[in-house]
Amino acid sequence: xxxxxxxxxxxxxxxxxxxxxxxxxxxxxxxxxxxxxxxxxxxxxxxxxxxxxxxxxxxxxxxxxxx
Ligand SMILES: [Zn+2]
Numbered sequence: 001x002x003x004x005x006x007x008x009x010x011x012x013x014x015x016x017x018x019x020x021x022x023x024x025x026x027x028x029x030x031x032x033x034x035x036x037x038x039x040x041x042x043x044x045x046x047x048x049x050x051x052x053x054x055x056x057x058x059x060x061x062x063x064x065x066x067x
Contacts, residue, residue: 003046009056010034016049018042 005027007014013031024038027049036049 003043003050005046006050006053008032008034009053018045 005014005016008016008029008031011029011032011034013029015030016027017030019026019028019035021038024040025042025045026035026038027045028035036045036052039045039048
């Protein structure tokens with residue numbers, strides 16, 4: 001597992017866990033309950049979670065200042 005998870009883009013928590021449905025997996029935040037997109041591949045779910053985190057940070061530069 002070389003891929004690392006970005007912190008939650010909403011609350012900046014690093015307490016993340018995987019939620020597994022029948023055929024899909026998603027990264028969810030334990031702190032605020034936010035979930036990334038569900039994907040069939042765990043790697044893909046991780047990739048999309050990181051993508052959402054990056055987008056949120058770039059769209060809300062105030063988040064970094066607030067942290
Ligand atoms: Zn969160």
